[in-house]
C-alpha cells in the first residue's frame with residue numbers, strides 16, 4: 001500500500017525538475033503533500049512506531065541526488081522538539097492526530113515565541129524556510145495518543161547542519177538522524193503487474 005507515497009515521490013521529483021522558485025515550490029509541493037496526507041492508509045506500521053521517550057524520525061525516501069527527503073515524524077504522547085531551525089525549505093503535512101507549531105522570532109538577540117501557535121489537523125500543510133520563517137518548536141497536541149506528520153525537506157535532512165536555540169540563549173549546532181535503518185520498498189511493483197496480467 002505504498003502507492004500513494006510512490007506517486008508523491010514521483011510527482012515531487014517532476015516538480016523539482018521544473019526548477020520552481022521557492023513560493024511556487026511551497027505552493028505546488030504543498031498541494032502534493034496535502035493530497036498525500038489527506039488519506040491515512042499508506043504508511044507502513046514500521047514507520048509509525050512511537051518511542052516511549054523520544055519523538056521518532058523515519059526516513060521514507062531520499063531523492064537520489066538529495067534534492068529532497070521525506071520523513072515520518074512520530075510523536076508519542078506529550079513529546080516535543082527543542083526550538084530549532086532547518087536552513088532549507090520544509091513542508092509539514094499532518095497525517096494522524098494533531099500537533100502545534102510555535103514560530104520563534106529574534107528580539108534583541110534572544111529567540112522568543114512569535115504569534116500564536118499553529119494547530120495542524122489531518123490534511124493540513126505548513127511550510128518553513130529561512131525565507132518564510134525557519135525557527136519553531138513543535139509538539140504533539142495530545143498527551144494521551146500518538147500523532148504523525150509527514151515532512152518534506154529541500155535536502156537530505158540527515159546531512160544538513162542545523163541549530164537548536166536553548167532557553168539560556170545562543171544556538172547549538174545539530175544534525176538530525178533517522179530512527180530507521182530500513183526503507184519502505186517503493187519499487188517492488190511485481191504484485192501489481194502480476195495481478196494486471198492475470
Ligand code: FE
Pocket residue numbers: 084085086128136138
Ligand atoms: Fe521543524
